[in-house]
Amino acid sequence: MRYIDPFTDFGFKKLFGEEDSKDILIDFLNALLVDYLDSPIADLEFLKDEQLGPVDHGRQSIFDLYCRAASGEHFIVEMQRRSQRHFRDRLLYYSTFPLQSQGRRSGWSYELQPVYVVAIADFHFFPHERGRAPTHRYDVQLKDQFDRVFQDKLVFICLEMPSFTIAKAEWARLSSAEHWAFEAELKKERDKLAETETAREEGREEERQRFALRLLASGMGIEAVAELAGLAPERVRELATEG
Numbered sequence: 001m002r003y004i005d006p007f008t009d010f011g012f013k014k015l016f017g018e019e020d021s022k023d024i025l026i027d028f029l030n031a032l033l034v035d036y037l038d039s040p041i042a043d044l045e046f047l048k049d050e051q052l053g054p055v056d057h058g059r060q061s062i063f064d065l066y067c068r069a070a071s072g073e074h075f076i077v078e079m080q081r082r083s084q085r086h087f088r089d090r091l092l093y094y095s096t097f098p099l100q101s102q103g104r105r106s107g108w109s110y111e112l113q114p115v116y117v118v119a120i121a122d123f124h125f126f127p128h129e130r131g132r133a134p135t136h137r138y139d140v141q142l143k144d145q146f147d148r149v150f151q152d153k154l155v156f157i158c159l160e161m162p163s164f165t166i167a168k169a170e171w172a173r174l175s176s177a178e179h180w181a182f183e184a185e186l187k188k189e190r191d192k193l194a195e196t197e198t199a200r201e202e203g204r205e206e207e208r209q210r211f212a213l214r215l216l217a218s219g220m221g222i223e224a225v226a227e228l229a230g231l232a233p234e235r236v237r238e239l240a241t242e243g
Helices: 009-016 019-032 087-100 176-217 222-229 233-242
Strands: 044-046 065-069 074-080 115-121 137-143 149-160
Touching: 009 019, 019 044, 019 115, 074 087, 087 115, 087 149, 176 222, 176 233, 222 233
Parallel strands: 074 115, 115 149
Antiparallel strands: 044 065, 065 074, 137 149
């Protein structure tokens, strides 16, 4: 059995971002936010995923998925495959757009509809913090020093995919054209990853060679240089000749 990879653009849009699969998204959000929603989501409207800052020259943001429930709640769903240094900052920044969009020039008392930001990450959110055990889910709200909810209109749900397994759409349900589109998207992702790894390896190789040249210049023998630099003795001899 083969499956859609939800961490590709094709797979994510196929699972959550199409009118035909809207029921899957509604069920997903209802299950995920059952403790926060006043009532289950009945219908969703997909909104423009490209957002501009509050002024014409403001920074542009493009969400993976942005939608609004018939009852008024706003939802942002972000899928992130690789760890990003400021990913949590990015989520906080993104949350400001649906909040600002609710402002009105007149006749508005500042009442806001809830905004829910759902992050699905294929990495651990706190990999280097000692004493913090990984968990499959983080629920984040604004709270006071007594751990009481200060404002319930903004909720972040962060799912840590390496900590548990999720079900994926079955490959057999796709048409031939969808198979081709998926394979093309997956190939693009694999090529990108391969290029990155190749560049890293080439950079490491160049650094090893520079290190070996410094050792050779200090008068160290071929075998010792090869051992310390992590290079084959034949390559060290070539470097000594070239140098």
